[in-house]
Amino acid sequence: MTTISIRNVWKEYDERVVLERINLEIESRAFVALVGPSGCGKTTFLRMLLSEESPTRGEILIDGKPIAGEPTAERGVVFQRYSVFPHLTVLGNVLLALEFEKGGCFARLFGTARRKAIEEARAMLDCVGLGGNEKKYPAQLSGGMQQRLALAQTLIRKPKVLLLDEPFGALDPGIRGDIHALMRRLWNEEELTVVMVTHDLSEAFGLATRVIAFERPRLDPVDGDRYGAVIKDDIEVWPRRIAGQPSPHRDETKSITAPGRDDPAQDQGQARDDLALPA
Amino acid sequence: MRAINRQPRSGVRLLLGALPFVLVAILYLTGSALRLADNPQDKLLPALSTFAATIDRMAFTPDGRTGEILWWVDTAASLARLVVALAISTLISLVIGVAIGLLPHVKALLGSFVGVVSMVPPLAILPILFIVLGLGEPSKITLIIIGLAPVMIRDLALRTEELPRQQLIKAQTLGASTFGIVQRVVLPQILPRLLDSLRLSLGPAWLFLIAAEAIASESGLGYRIFLVRRYLAMDVILPYVAWITLLAFLMDFGLQKLQNRLFPWFAAARAA
Numbered sequence: 001m002t003t004i005s006i007r008n009v010w011k012e013y014d015e016r017v018v019l020e021r022i023n024l025e026i027e028s029r030a031f032v033a034l035v036g037p038s039g040c041g042k043t044t045f046l047r048m049l050l051s052e053e054s055p056t057r058g059e060i061l062i063d064g065k066p067i068a069g070e071p072t073a074e075r076g077v078v079f080q081r082y083s084v085f086p087h088l089t090v091l092g093n094v095l096l097a098l099e100f101e102k103g104g105c106f107a108r109l110f111g112t113a114r115r116k117a118i119e120e121a122r123a124m125l126d127c128v129g130l131g132g133n134e135k136k137y138p139a140q141l142s143g144g145m146q147q148r149l150a151l152a153q154t155l156i157r158k159p160k161v162l163l164l165d166e167p168f169g170a171l172d173p174g175i176r177g178d179i180h181a182l183m184r185r186l187w188n189e190e191e192l193t194v195v196m197v198t199h200d201l202s203e204a205f206g207l208a209t210r211v212i213a214f215e216r217p218r219l220d221p222v223d224g225d226r227y228g229a230v231i232k233d234d235i236e237v238w239p240r241r242i243a244g245q246p247s248p249h250r251d252e253t254k255s256i257t258a259p260g261r262d263d264p265a266q267d268q269g270q271a272r273d274d275l276a277l278p279a
Numbered sequence: 280m281r282a283i284n285r286q287p288r289s290g291v292r293l294l295l296g297a298l299p300f301v302l303v304a305i306l307y308l309t310g311s312a313l314r315l316a317d318n319p320q321d322k323l324l325p326a327l328s329t330f331a332a333t334i335d336r337m338a339f340t341p342d343g344r345t346g347e348i349l350w351w352v353d354t355a356a357s358l359a360r361l362v363v364a365l366a367i368s369t370l371i372s373l374v375i376g377v378a379i380g381l382l383p384h385v386k387a388l389l390g391s392f393v394g395v396v397s398m399v400p401p402l403a404i405l406p407i408l409f410i411v412l413g414l415g416e417p418s419k420i421t422l423i424i425i426g427l428a429p430v431m432i433r434d435l436a437l438r439t440e441e442l443p444r445q446q447l448i449k450a451q452t453l454g455a456s457t458f459g460i461v462q463r464v465v466l467p468q469i470l471p472r473l474l475d476s477l478r479l480s481l482g483p484a485w486l487f488l489i490a491a492e493a494i495a496s497e498s499g500l501g502y503r504i505f506l507v508r509r510y511l512a513m514d515v516i517l518p519y520v521a522w523i524t525l526l527a528f529l530m531d532f533g534l535q536k537l538q539n540r541l542f543p544w545f546a547a548a549r550a551a
Binding site for chain 1: 443445446448449450451452453454455456458459462463464467468542543544545547548550
């Protein structure tokens with residue numbers, strides 16, 4: 001059970017107010033999507049949840065306790081880019097997460113512990129549909145497969161909170177559909193509270209239990225920087241998705257392959273990078 | 280078709296590559312032949328036969344006075360200095376460079392200091408080195424290190440800072456300590472870049488080596504060149520220069536191969 005409380009959080013850089021009066025209670029196992037126009041501070045907000053930045057005012061609590069001042073293993077993250085380590089193979093990337101956890105000062109595992117960790121890592125890779133690619137380097141993977149790897153690497157540490165910073169924004173539409181299906185499954189199976197930043201509204205409503213819209217309300221040409229973005233809308237997605245229960249939405253167990261309106265037209269079943277997930 | 284779009288065919292490419300070498304050779308041989316026809320005693324542009332005789336004397340015949348084969352004695356002396364100096368510079372720059380690039384406190388402490396030190400012209404302090412360290416090996420090796428290390432430190436600090444911030448955050452969310460990040464995330468990615476830095480440092484390294492050997496030494500490639508200069512012995516100087524060039528080229532080539540061998544992921548990751 002992991003709740004996140006954001007209490008009257010402000011973020012200012014020098015004279016510029018980015019976010020103001022952000023109050024939010026995120027219940028356990030929710031899937032919150034943050035949407036809003038570019039530059040409205042949604043990524044800044046995520047970075048504060050990650051402790052990459054600290055709020056100027058206010059506080060952020062996880063399970064009632066203030067979050068640590070630096071990133072910790074209780075909050076996993078997948079970025080749009082640079083989420084995996086280019087110098088390690090697919091298996092090495094997932095294994096590294098376990099080695100950081102159990103490998104002690106030198107972050108390395110040996111003997112039985114290593115064999116056990118490799119087994120665990122392989123199971124995780126199978127789970128995200130990367131089985132058979134263990135020996136490849138990230139540069140040899142497609143964008144979608146790299147994000148699957150990033151998810152596997154993050155989730156093997158069993159974080160309580162998963163933070164996603166436009167993780168699927170750079171992917172082709174078909175591939176995005178597959179990875180959405182994977183994301184839904186992972187959210188259902190793992191004990192996760194998810195916060196995702198996205199600029200894609202259909203993605204937000206297609207995955208989340210709750211969609212939060214940030215907006216800079218006062219467009220003052222002289223003093224615009226004095227006002228930060230606030231929460232404009234807080235929408236509960238209906239009918240409710242509940243983690244671990246069958247979805248009330250149609251067709252969600254399958255992947256969405258229909259491209260969005262603005263997406264390039266494409267063949268069904270082509271350009272899909274996922275061979276392991278059931279179609 | 281625009282010039283930027285014209286690609287030479289592979290045969291043409293090879294020919295173009297060879298052209299400058301052939302031109303230089305032709306120029307030299309013509310010049311040499313003309314001067315020697317004018318004056319058979321001319322020392323400035325020796326004939327190929329003179330080179331052959333000299334190389335045979337220097338590289339394959341023991342010296343009459345010492346019984347040593349000078350070519351190899353010089354080569355060994357120079358390479359020993361160079362390798363020791365490169366190794367020490369590499370070690371220093373790796374430790375300090377990564378620390379500056381990764382740790383804000385170390386950057387605050389050493390960043391500007393290294394920036395200033397790297398602007399000191401090393402040859403200008405060579406006399407100080409000779410006074411303080413004497414004329415032996417330490418002063419020559421120190422000169423090379425002073426010439427290389429600050430630049431390499433700055434280079435590696437920049438490379439370390441260039442690593443995507445996301446990677447460091449990600450590692451922290453996987454529970455890594457600073458030491459763990461250094462070992463498993465930063466060092467493995469900096470080492471191939473270190474080899475790049477080392478390759479670029481080979482030129483300056485030879486420069487400082489030969490400068491130091493020219494001023495005070497009893498052996499070494501640079502020492503020999505500056506010794507025989509007194510006799511206008513171009514038949515020794517030119518083969519030595521060619522030999523130094525070949526050694527430097529081989530070192531560069533070897534480091535490049537080493538990089539490909541040890542870090543197979545690097546080429547693709549750099550392109551991405």
